[in-house]
Amino acid sequence: MAYLLIKTLHLLFAIAWMVTVFYLPRILVNMAETTNEPAVQARLQLMARRLYKFGHSMFGIAFLFGLILWQGWRVFPATLPNVTGGMHWIDAKLTLVALLLVYFIGCGRLLKRAAAGHPLPSSRALRWINELPVLVLLGVIYLVLAKPF
DSSP states (O other): OHHHHHHHHHHHHHHHHHHHHHHHHHHHHHHHHOTTOHHHHHHHHHHHHHHHHHHHHHHHHHHHHHHHHHHHHHHOTTTSOOSSTTOOHHHHHHHHHHHHHHHHHHHHHHHHHHHTTOOOOOHHHHHHHHHHHHHHHHHHHHHHHHOOO
16 A cells, blocks of 8 residues: 555656656747747746746655655565566666756756846757657656566
8 A cells, every 4th residue: 555655646746747847848938939028038937937946846756756666665675565676677767767857957057047148049949859858758658667678
């Protein structure tokens, strides 16, 4: 029962984090398209800063529950199973999650640069950049479901 609760909470917070990973670049696209509208820029900056902070919180909580799922059997062997023993799909999954985190932090840096008055990439480039995490998330989902190695 504890395992399923922890897994459910990990999934909930991972989904919440992925929402921020997908939406923050969309705000950046809107910022790139409204450079001559200061009121809109200010509103988008505020939204993006709040979303970025929320995303960091969601990642931290998802990471904590994921860590418990991954290594919790060492502390609570009677309650939590060793779900990754001898398997290497978890290494690939963690690598992809690390890439998503780097992507998210990169979007945050673009946001901070824009707030400092530096220009953003074109909205077209930002739209392409916005599609990258979908492919990485597809890999994460496949690894978790198929556990191919």
